[in-house]
Amino acid sequence: MLRRLSLALAVATATSGLAWAAEPVQSGKTGLVTVYNEAVKNNADLAAARANYGAISEVVPQARAGLLPNLSGGADATDTHTNVDTSLDDVSATRSGLSYRASLSQPLFRADRWFQYQAAKASNEQASLSLSATEQNLILQSAETYFAVLRAQDTLASTKAEEAAFKRQLDQANERFDVGLSDKTDVLEAQAGYDTSRANRILAQRAVDDAFQALVTLTNNEYAAIEGVQHTLPILAPVPNDAKAWVDTAAQQNLNLQASNYAVDAAEETLRQRKAGHAPTVDAVAQYQKGDNDSLGFSNPTGSGLRYNGDAEQTTIGLQLNIPIYSGGLTSSQVREAYQRLDQTEQQRESLRRQIVENTRNLHRAVNTDVETVQARKQSIISNQSALEATEIGYQVGTRNIVDVLDAQRQLYSSVRNYNDARYDYILNNLRLKQAAGTLAPSDLDALSGFLKPDYNPDKDFLPPDLAKAAEAQLKGNSEY
Incomplete structure (x- = not known):
């Protein structure tokens, strides 16, 4: 078989x-x-x-950054030309200025x-x-x-x-x-x-x-x-x-x-x-500025009899409160x-x-x-x-x-x-x-x-x-x- x-x-x-x-x-x-x-x-x-x-x-450090101080700096360069028309004659002046600033903001609430x-x-x-x-x-x-x-x-x-x-x-x-x-x-x-x-x-x-x-x-x-x-x-x-x-x-x-x-x-x-x-927000703010008095807004009005020459410094410290009302x-x-x-x-x-x-x-x-x-x-x-x-x-x-x-x-x-x-x-x-x-x-x-x-x-x-x-x-x- x-x-x-x-x-x-x-x-x-x-x-x-x-x-x-x-x-x-x-x-x-x-x-x-x-x-x-x-x-x-x-x-x-x-x-x-x-x-x-x-x-x-990276979302964690990005979100945490909103709770940490924020420091910034900047500079302004200006060239101001002023022309005053009086009854006697036209008075004109040109002034250039340079200022620096630093700002610090710390969220408190x-x-x-x-x-x-x-x-x-x-x-x-x-x-x-x-x-x-x-x-x-x-x-x-x-x-x-x-x-x-x-x-x-x-x-x-x-x-x-x-x-x-x-x-x-x-x-x-x-x-x-x-x-x-x-x-x-x-x-x-x-x-x-x-x-x-x-x-x-x-x-x-x-x-x-x-x-x-x-x-x-x-x-x-x-x-x-x-x-x-x-x-x-x-x-x-x-x-x-x-x-x-x-x-x-x-x-x-x-x-x-x-x-x-x-x-x-x-x-x-x-x-x-x-x-x-x-909710309202509260921030602590500080600012320091230094520069030409014109750039910082300290130039005297015409006819005031006061004259500011040279550089000026300004320091500001305070609290900012913001209350949302309607958006x-x-x-x-x-x-x-x-x-x-x-x-x-x-x-x-x-x-x-x-x-x-x-x-x-x-x-x-x-x-x-x-x-x-x-x-x-x-x-x-x-x-x-x-x-x-x-x-x-x-x-x-x-x-x-x-x-x-x-x-x-x-x-x-x-x-x-x-x-x-x-x-x-x-x-x-x-x-x-x-x-x-x-x-x-x-x-x-x-x-x-x-x-x-x-x-x-x-x-x-x-x-x-x-x-x-x-x-x-x-x-x-x-x-x-």
């Missing part, structure tokens, strides 16, 4: 006999932490976020500027937390991009194995047709299955290239190969396995939610600033606007809080579901493997047709891809849950790195170890005939 086509045999064929099989494993593959570190140094979005924070942080300063500090804290959220998001983005490559590579590996299986099925159909054991329909069906699998393999290869290109965009570095995930990675429920505990942690530590709290604080201080527009409704309108902005900010914070609660609960459920799904998907590989072998036996004895065999093969390789998808979903949903709770840190990537395999070969390692051993056994001729 002809050897039954199995997943393990197809994998062995795909990794050893086809022209497009992967190259031998090379050393020096890039790990997850290295990719993240390169992203921290080279990611353009993070650099832009840091620059934005640097710009926003400026409620609007004080609240503006408080609003600026709150905005700065909001910007700082937003930057931290961006930095934390880069951790997740690095993991998502990294594991997208591994997912694409595993998909390509399973697609290669599927193409190998369909190729063997086509060869077998041709052999059976040549000896009269089947008709041309079987050959055509097998040919169609093989052509489809070949097209899928081409698309899967492009997906791998696209995934590597995403790594370039993230880090501005090119990578020939990356380390893969071992199948020994523990698939465990989240700790604590209590959705409420995760939600409570998110309410306290989620960076975006904390930033929204400071946004509300800034809006409240801005409202106080607008209301203070109705055309500007201040009242600004107060109403500030009320609406505060309400908008509070509603945005509430919307964000609800979204975070929803995401946290959903991700908690997702991780628990992933734990069960990974085990179920792995078992489905075994079940579909057995189903395929039973279908092949039925085909050999005439109780099943070629279409049944091809469908069974498709189900088997679909289960392989579903298993690997479930593994990567579990890893990423864990990280997303920690991000939602505000606890995601680079140490989480360090922990994952302990389960990466430096000599990872996607064409073999996309299968669990027990199935990989079965592939090796079949390749050595120990499989069942």
Whole structure:
């Protein structure tokens, strides 16, 4: 009897006999932490976020400047021509003058500027937390991009194995047709299955290239190969396995939610600033002037009999009180606007809080579901493997047709891809849950790195170890005939 086509045999064929099989494993593959570190140094979005924070942080010294002394200096150069028409004759004189002045103003009571300063500090804290959220998001983005490559590579590996299986099925159909054991329909069906699998393999290869290109965009570095995930990675429920505990942690530590709290604080201080527009202001002022007496306004009136010659000095010290009475409704309108902005900010914070609660609960459920799904998907590989072998036996004895065999093969390789998808979903949903709770840190990537395999070969390692051993056994001729 002809050897039954199995997943393990197809994998062995795909990794050893086809022209497009992967190259031998090379050393020096890039790990997850290295990719993240390169992203921290080279990611353009993070650099832009840091620059934005640097710009926003300047609002604090700008607002504080309104509470500090203001010192200015200046000079005036004048050329005055005077012509006096008298009953006797015309009298004219020309005088040039130069004066200097220095002015000092110190706000004593400026409620609007004080609240503006408080609003600026709150905005700065909001910007700082937003930057931290961006930095934390880069951790997740690095993991998502990294594991997208591994997912694409595993998909390509399973697609290669599927193409190998369909190729063997086509060869077998041709052999059976040549000896009269089947008709041309079987050959055509097998040919169609093989052509489809070949097209899928081409698309899967492009997906791998696209995934590597995403790594370039993230880090501005090119990578020939990356380390893969071992199948020994523990698939465990989240700790604590209590959705409420995760939600409570998110309410306290989620960076975006904390930033929204400071946004509300800034809006409240801005409202106080607008209301203070109705309050009086008090400033201490001092001025010193020195220069030509004409420039300072000390020239004597004509006929006064007094003459001032040379330079003059003037020193002024006092308090300035300003009481706003009416500004055309500007201040009242600004107060109403500030009320609406505060309400908008509070509603945005509430919307964000609800979204975070929803995401946290959903991700908690997702991780628990992933734990069960990974085990179920792995078992489905075994079940579909057995189903395929039973279908092949039925085909050999005439109780099943070629279409049944091809469908069974498709189900088997679909289960392989579903298993690997479930593994990567579990890893990423864990990280997303920690991000939602505000606890995601680079140490989480360090922990994952302990389960990466430096000599990872996607064409073999996309299968669990027990199935990989079965592939090796079949390749050595120990499989069942």
